[in-house]
Amino acid sequence: MAHVLVVGGAGYIGSHMVLALDQAGHRVTVLDDLSSGHREAVLAGRLIEGSLGDGQLLDGLLASDPPDAVMHFAAFIEVGESVRDPGKYYRNNFAATQVLLDAMRRHGVDAFIFSSTAAIFGEPRSVPIDEAHPKGPINPYGRSKWMVEQLLEDYDRAYGLRAVALRYFNAAGADPEGRVGERHDPETHLIPLVLQAASGRRESITVFGEDYDTPDGTCIRDYIHVVDLCQAHLLALDALLDGAPSARYNLGNGAGYSVREVIDTARRVTGREIPQRLGSRRPGDPARLVADSRRITAELGWSPRYGDLEDILRHAWVWERHMAGV
Numbered sequence: 001m002a003h004v005l006v007v008g009g010a011g012y013i014g015s016h017m018v019l020a021l022d023q024a025g026h027r028v029t030v031l032d033d034l035s036s037g038h039r040e041a042v043l044a045g046r047l048i049e050g051s052l053g054d055g056q057l058l059d060g061l062l063a064s065d066p067p068d069a070v071m072h073f074a075a076f077i078e079v080g081e082s083v084r085d086p087g088k089y090y091r092n093n094f095a096a097t098q099v100l101l102d103a104m105r106r107h108g109v110d111a112f113i114f115s116s117t118a119a120i121f122g123e124p125r126s127v128p129i130d131e132a133h134p135k136g137p138i139n140p141y142g143r144s145k146w147m148v149e150q151l152l153e154d155y156d157r158a159y160g161l162r163a164v165a166l167r168y169f170n171a172a173g174a175d176p177e178g179r180v181g182e183r184h185d186p187e188t189h190l191i192p193l194v195l196q197a198a199s200g201r202r203e204s205i206t207v208f209g210e211d212y213d214t215p216d217g218t219c220i221r222d223y224i225h226v227v228d229l230c231q232a233h234l235l236a237l238d239a240l241l242d243g244a245p246s247a248r249y250n251l252g253n254g255a256g257y258s259v260r261e262v263i264d265t266a267r268r269v270t271g272r273e274i275p276q277r278l279g280s281r282r283p284g285d286p287a288r289l290v291a292d293s294r295r296i297t298a299e300l301g302w303s304p305r306y307g308d309l310e311d312i313l314r315h316a317w318v319w320e321r322h323m324a325g326v
């Protein structure tokens with residue numbers, strides 16, 4: 001059993017991680033400033049309200065109850081917003097993360113698990129995307145994450161701080177028991193928006209472009225169940241606690257689904273109509289993003305339990321019905 005500090009544990013993926021750690025028998029402390037997370041989403045462990053960029057707060061926390069490892073989910077994630085307000089992204093996603101890592105160094109905490117993203121690859125040159133694919137983020141969000149990955153390499157080399165960077169493709173789904181789920185405000189992600197159109201909280205779903213070079217003309221993404229993401233974190237944690245070196249892994253199902261397939265599957269799963277409109281392309285959307293996750297399977301034994309899009313949508317639908325009260 002380990003003590004894990006979960007930064008951003010009140011957010012979408014963080015709140016699922018807190019449950020997974022608790023279930024696995026670990027002790028959890030959550031640090032979250034609740035700027036986009038929700039107090040009631042923290043269903044295990046102790047919640048400390050504060051920022052990862054507050055070095056003094058971190059000193060107190062790491063001195064009084066030092067964790068064995070730190071997991072970091074506290075990032076802003078909206079690509080469009082990062083273009084309009086890059087300062088917010090570099091400040092929080094990069095600079096505040098450095099404050100956290102420096103505090104870990106001061107207190108001798110040397111195991112870190114970082115939520116990275118497919119956005120570090122930019123427009124893909126080949127698909128599926130493996131770890132060696134060239135990095136070329138095309139927006140401040142992706143750049144802020146790639147900068148942290150580079151900093152982590154330097155911190156390992158110089159200070160021996162070991163880190164696993166997990167590059168999520170499209171995180172989706174919810175706790176199968178419906179205890180927590182996705183709750184962004186504003187919501188920009190396809191699956192929750194489609195389900196909001198199914199529940200009646202939204203009039204329709206707009207498809208951003210039907211003229212991509214894909215079989216049905218809509219963009220293809222690799223949706224990965226949040227519970228499978230958490231499982232990858234647990235494996236990375238075990239590896240780091242066993243003394244494994246730093247690593248970087250791409251995390252997806254390896255299966256791509258188009259926007260239209262997502263909407264059609266959601267109609268089947270929910271039994272609802274889901275009105276659909278056609279909109280123009282959203283700037284910066286690559287036609288196809290699919291992960292090659294063979295490295296984490298080979299090295300850590302990870303394999304997705306909910307690889308099926310139907311499972312992802314069924315669990316997300318349990319949560320949406322709860323949110324919508326239908």
Ligand code: UFG
Binds near residue numbers: 170
């Ligand atoms: N889409 C629509 N209509 C909508 C919302 C989305 O058609 O109302 C489409 C998008 O154009 C895209 C697909 O659905 O083709 C998925 O879009 P999401 O916004 O759900 O997810 P992204 O693929 O844009 O983003 C994900 C992560 C980001 C990360 C990015 C990496 O959520 O954090 O992958 O490219 F930066």
